[in-house]
Amino acid sequence: GFGMGLGMGLGIGMGMVPGIPMNSLYHDLNMQSSDRRIAHASAPGERAGCSNAEGRSLVPSQRQPPGRGAHGGGLDMNQDDEQEREGSEEASGLQMAVVGDPHAAALEPKVPRMTLGEERDAAAKAEASLDAETEQERFARHQLTIAEGALQSSANSQAMAANLASQSEARSLAAYEDYEQRKVHCDLMQRHLIQVHGGPQSHAYQLAALQFQEASNALHMAQAISNHANQQFAFQSAMTTESALRTASMRSARDEAVRAHEFAAGALESARRCRATHRAALSEHREQCAAWATLEGRQTSDLSMEELKHVAAALGLHQLEYVGVHNHMVGCIDRMKDKHMPSWLSWRRRRKAEEDMMSRQQQRVQVHKQEKAAKVQEQLEAASARDYAIDQVRAWASGDCLVTFIRRCGVEVLGEVTSKAVLKKAYHKVMLKYHPDRMAHKSVEERVLAEEVTKHVTSCWQKAQNSADN
Numbered sequence: 056g057f058g059m060g061l062g063m064g065l066g067i068g069m070g071m072v073p074g075i076p077m078n079s080l081y082h083d084l085n086m087q088s089s090d091r092r093i094a095h096a097s098a099p100g101e102r103a104g105c106s107n108a109e110g111r112s113l114v115p116s117q118r119q120p121p122g123r124g125a126h127g128g129g130l131d132m133n134q135d136d137e138q139e140r141e142g143s144e145e146a147s148g149l150q151m152a153v154v155g156d157p158h159a160a161a162l163e164p165k166v167p168r169m170t171l172g173e174e175r176d177a178a179a180k181a182e183a184s185l186d187a188e189t190e191q192e193r194f195a196r197h198q199l200t201i202a203e204g205a206l207q208s209s210a211n212s213q214a215m216a217a218n219l220a221s222q223s224e225a226r227s228l229a230a231y232e233d234y235e236q237r238k239v240h241c242d243l244m245q246r247h248l249i250q251v252h253g254g255p256q257s258h259a260y261q262l263a264a265l266q267f268q269e270a271s272n273a274l275h276m277a278q279a280i281s282n283h284a285n286q287q288f289a290f291q292s293a294m295t296t297e298s299a300l301r302t303a304s305m306r307s308a309r310d311e312a313v314r315a316h317e318f319a320a321g322a323l324e325s326a327r328r329c330r331a332t333h334r335a336a337l338s339e340h341r342e343q344c345a346a347w348a349t350l351e352g353r354q355t356s357d358l359s360m361e362e363l364k365h366v367a368a369a370l371g372l373h374q375l376e377y378v379g380v381h382n383h384m385v386g387c388i389d390r391m392k393d394k395h396m397p398s399w400l401s402w403r404r405r406r407k408a409e410e411d412m413m414s415r416q417q418q419r420v421q422v423h424k425q426e427k428a429a430k431v432q433e434q435l436e437a438a439s440a441r442d443y444a445i446d447q448v449r450a451w452a453s454g455d456c457l458v459t460f461i462r463r464c465g466v467e468v469l470g471e472v473t474s475k476a477v478l479k480k481a482y483h484k485v486m487l488k489y490h491p492d493r494m495a496h497k498s499v500e501e502r503v504l505a506e507e508v509t510k511h512v513t514s515c516w517q518k519a520q521n522s523a524d525n
Contacts, residue, residue, distance in 0.1 A: 164370035164391055166398045167347070169340045171409035181334040188323040195312070195319040202312040206305040213298035220291035227284035234277040241270040342369040347399045350392050355385050363388065436499045444504040448511050457515045461485045464508055482516050 169177070244267040248260070346369035349362070358366070363384045367373070372391070451463040458468050461481045466488060468481040487493075489505040489512075497505075 164372055164395055165339075165343050166395060167340055167343050167402050169336075171406060171413060174337065174340065177333045177337045177340075181330055181337050183326075183330055185323065185326050185330070188319070188326045192316070192319040192323045195316040199309070199312040199316045202305070202309040206302070206309045209298065209302040209305040213295065213302045216291065216295040216298040220288065220295045223284065223288040223291040227281065227288040230277065230281040230284040234274070234281045237270065237274045237277045241267070241274045244270040339369075346370050350388070351396070351399070355389050355392065358385075360384070433499060437503050440500040440503045441507070443500070444507040447504060448507045452511060457482075457512070457519065460511065460515070464489070478519070482512065485512055 244263070248263040248267050346366045349358070349366060355363075360381055363381070366388065367384070372388075452460050454460075458478065458481060461484070462468055464485055466481060466485045468477065468484075486509060489508045491502075491505070494502045494505045
């Protein structure tokens with residue numbers, strides 16, 4: 056309204072000036088309005104030379120200025136309306152081109168950056184159990200409930216102690232007032248006794264003395280009651296103070312339980328957010344991998360509109376989700392694919408190398424575990440076979456003769472058994488037969504038996520050598 060009023064005012068004012076036709080003024084105003092609509096439809100970062108599907112230039116500054124009429128006049132009103140409609144069509148085409156043209160707006164897709172270790176770590180954290188945090192929060196809530204119950208019980212005890220102290224105070228005051236009244240009465244009886252005439256033998260004096268004795272007894276009883284009431288009041292006051300201290304302690308314990316529960320609840324919430332974050336990151340990474348695998352394995356033109364929008368959403372190209380023309384999206388994604396496909400292929404090669412290395416590591420770990428398990432099994436079998444080997448060696452060694460033991464071990468001994476050379480030759484034969492290198496491929500029982508045989512033969516040979524030297 057303000058623009059139309061201003062235009063009409065300018066038109067009326069300038070229409071009165073000689074040499075400025077009215078239709079030329081209308082044409083200039085329409086051109087300015089069309090240019091503003093085109094500029095408003097342009098997105099930030101667009102190129103100055105973008106064009107629509109028909110190949111028409113969409114830059115407002117390249118339009119030809121309006122011509123003048125043959126008689127010096129401007130265009131008529133019908134030509135103005137036609138140019139305005141043409142400018143509106145160009146503005147709508149510009150908006151579609153800006154949204155769908157990668158040269159008008161820079162398209163930077165998301166390429167996977169997560170390594171295999173990071174992906175495994177994210178998967179582990181995404182599937183992490185929250186049992187520990189949940190149990191901690193449940194325990195803290197239970198402790199808070201206990202603390203609140205203890206605080207409530209202590210507060211009730213404090214209120215009861217305060218009520219008893221108030222009652223004791225009231226009884227103490229009542230007993231003290233009764234004591235004061237009886238004291239005044241006793242003083243009156245004493246003055247009356249002093250004022251009585253007639254001496255101790257008179258009836259009036261004896262009556263007054265009796266009344267004074269009763270008043271004195273009542274005074275002593277009232278004093279005892281007052282003292283007892285004061286003691287009860289002091290005891291109840293001490294109990295009230297103790298209850299107040301206990302209530303303060305319970306309140307501190309409750310506050311500590313509240314802080315512990317808040318900390319546990321915060322830890323649980325933080326763990327939930329962490330798990331949700333890793334799940335979102337892992338899901339986004341897998342969607343990116345699936346989108347790039349789709350672009351690598353299929354032609355972009357073969358994808359449907361829904362598949363193109365899904366790929367654009369997975370790669371972070373949200374400006375392409377609102378493009379409704381299939382050819383525009385295919386062209387944009389093809390140009391983006393040609394530019395960023397090497398990055399995807401490089402990441403995939405790195406991932407393949409990481410997977411191969413991880414597979415080799417797992418194989419080595421598996422082999423190591425198998426070797427360790429086999430070694431443990433062999434040790435168990437050797438331990439069970441050693442008892443049999445020891446018994447066998449003891450049976451062969453009966454008689455305390457080395458040559459006899461060697462013959463029982465299966466080694467032939469020729470010559471005189473008392474000859475030192477024959478004994479030495481037999482010793483070397485049995486040691487060669489049961490040598491660990493020759494028994495390496497034998498069974499566990501045979502290897503253990505060989506160890507025990509060599510131990511016994513070596514011990515007997517050393518004894519024989521020592522006795523010969525002596």
